[in-house]
Amino acid sequence: MKKFLATVLLLSSMTFSANSNAGLVLGLTGNPLILAPMVPALLLTAGTGGGNSFLGGLAVFGGSFLGFFLLNETGTVSVISESDSVESLVAEGMSQADAELLDSNREEINAAVNAVFATLDEKSTREEVAMKWAEQKDFIGGEEVLNAYNLLGNLRVLKNK
Amino acid sequence: MKLIICFILLLLSFSVFAEKQIVVLSSIDELPHGIKNSIDRQFNDAFKYSGYRYTIQHSVSAEKLSEYLNSDDVYALFYISHATSARSVNGIPFASSITNKDGLDVSKVFQKINSNIKYLSIIGCSAKFILDAYKERGYFHDDLSYYSFDTDVFIKSAINKSLKAGAELYDAEPRSFLRANSSLSRSQRTTRKQVIGIKGLMNQTVEEQSDFIHSEYLKVDVINKNQFEGVISVNDIYIGVLKKGKENQTFYIPNGLDKNGRIKLIVNYPKAILQTGAKSLNLQIDDQNMAVKHPTDAAGVPSGGNLNFYYLVKSSPSDSHL
Numbered sequence: 001m002k003k004f005l006a007t008v009l010l011l012s013s014m015t016f017s018a019n020s021n022a023g024l025v026l027g028l029t030g031n032p033l034i035l036a037p038m039v040p041a042l043l044l045t046a047g048t049g050g051g052n053s054f055l056g057g058l059a060v061f062g063g064s065f066l067g068f069f070l071l072n073e074t075g076t077v078s079v080i081s082e083s084d085s086v087e088s089l090v091a092e093g094m095s096q097a098d099a100e101l102l103d104s105n106r107e108e109i110n111a112a113v114n115a116v117f118a119t120l121d122e123k124s125t126r127e128e129v130a131m132k133w134a135e136q137k138d139f140i141g142g143e144e145v146l147n148a149y150n151l152l153g154n155l156r157v158l159k160n161k
Numbered sequence: 162m163k164l165i166i167c168f169i170l171l172l173l174s175f176s177v178f179a180e181k182q183i184v185v186l187s188s189i190d191e192l193p194h195g196i197k198n199s200i201d202r203q204f205n206d207a208f209k210y211s212g213y214r215y216t217i218q219h220s221v222s223a224e225k226l227s228e229y230l231n232s233d234d235v236y237a238l239f240y241i242s243h244a245t246s247a248r249s250v251n252g253i254p255f256a257s258s259i260t261n262k263d264g265l266d267v268s269k270v271f272q273k274i275n276s277n278i279k280y281l282s283i284i285g286c287s288a289k290f291i292l293d294a295y296k297e298r299g300y301f302h303d304d305l306s307y308y309s310f311d312t313d314v315f316i317k318s319a320i321n322k323s324l325k326a327g328a329e330l331y332d333a334e335p336r337s338f339l340r341a342n343s344s345l346s347r348s349q350r351t352t353r354k355q356v357i358g359i360k361g362l363m364n365q366t367v368e369e370q371s372d373f374i375h376s377e378y379l380k381v382d383v384i385n386k387n388q389f390e391g392v393i394s395v396n397d398i399y400i401g402v403l404k405k406g407k408e409n410q411t412f413y414i415p416n417g418l419d420k421n422g423r424i425k426l427i428v429n430y431p432k433a434i435l436q437t438g439a440k441s442l443n444l445q446i447d448d449q450n451m452a453v454k455h456p457t458d459a460a461g462v463p464s465g466g467n468l469n470f471y472y473l474v475k476s477s478p479s480d481s482h483l
Binding site for chain 1: 231245247254255256257258266294420421425429456458459464466467468470
């Protein structure tokens with residue numbers, strides 16, 4: 001019974017914690033790739049705070065009551081994922097040139113997104129996120145790459161609507 | 162005389178066995194003591210009378226993992242760690258990784274494996290996808306069998322499955338190992354406590370033949386002032402491990418990895434050291450015509466968070482200030 005109550009309390013606290021990070025989610029909408037369809041995951045990701053993901057919380061939960069769970073505790077967001085190729089990006093609606101730009105700068109874009117995430121907390125505003133993202137422009141490859149990335153974000157949001 | 166020769170041959174055969182090593186490594190942040198003991202118990206029960214030299218180490222670094230993966234003496238290696246495959250959670254894509262105790266993604270370290278290792282098991286959630294991709298890209302030698310998981314797993318049952326999956330390779334009686342309540346004397350225990358017996362006279366350990374030709378590589382001397390641990394890669398291809406506490410190291414980058422006129426060298430650091438300030442390396446390239454560009458922000462902090470980027474580019478006279 002005690003375990004059951006502890007489980008309920010733990011789950012409740014996780015849910016509460018996740019909702020309290022709505023500010024972070026609002027802030028992140030400054031990034032065109034992180035819009036409505038992706039919000040639930042971000043709520044979960046932000047859930048335990050301190051860079052830990054919701055999955056990390058689950059691991060702790062599992063470790064306490066169910067046995068030791070081996071899922072990775074921290075997730076690295078990969079906006080241009082391992083399965084994205086020039087061909088698949090073109091199939092999504094990108095031009096060949098833009099797809100090649102994104103492909104050759106994929107590590108920088110993913111690193112920049114994660115670097116921005118790492119600097120945010122629940123108090124971050126949309127403006128702060130936009131400013132932090134703008135600081136990454138040169139690192140990800142300049143204006144052209146940024147525009148291509150924005151275009152991909154818009155295409156994906158439209159697809160998920 | 163015959164007796165002496167037989168005795169010497171017997172000793173020699175034992176020395177062959179002695180060289181074969183089963184290695185169990187774990188690298189999990191804050192591994193509970195009870196879980197650690199449970200891991201020890203499971204592997205001890207399986208291997209203590211096997212005839213193999215048997216090593217178990219916890220909280221291993223990327224450097225230690227790389228050492229064992231490239232050792233001539235290791236026959237089978239089990240690695241226990243947190244892992245995840247590339248996955249999409251409600252539309253957000255996450256990268257695959259095998260994360261060690263320090264929060265460092267060591268997945269690329271598994272790209273380089275000594276050909277004497279015949280069995281590799283990564284005991285971690287969904288790590289099978291990473292190994293499948295490496296196999297497909299041709300990173301593994303033909304004799305390597307590997308086993309991992311395509312789902313999220315709990316440690317105890319995962320160890321049992323990994324032990325059984327390799328039984329055909331390292332067990333004298335793999336069928337009895339796989340069978341519960343066998344009538345064989347060694348199998349009187351439960352399946353969780355099977356004892357592995359050594360499998361016949363195995364091929365002697367072969368010293369790894371190096372196909373290393375300097376002219377086919379670009380030599381890069383690295384000065385790592387902060388002496389942080391990290392994993393170096395170029396185009397997703399593993400180059401080496403920055404050893405913790407070591408300031409000077411040399412790495413060799415295979416020719417042909419340049420893209421768009423530059424070699425993009427990425428250093429992956431543990432997330433835990435993100436807050437510790439500048440991590441920049443000083444790279445000295447064994448090519449007078451090449452220069453290094455290292456992106457930083459206005460305050461001089463390297464861009465990319467826990468990934469640091471170094472672009473090795475052909476320099477022109479106007480770049481001489483770099």
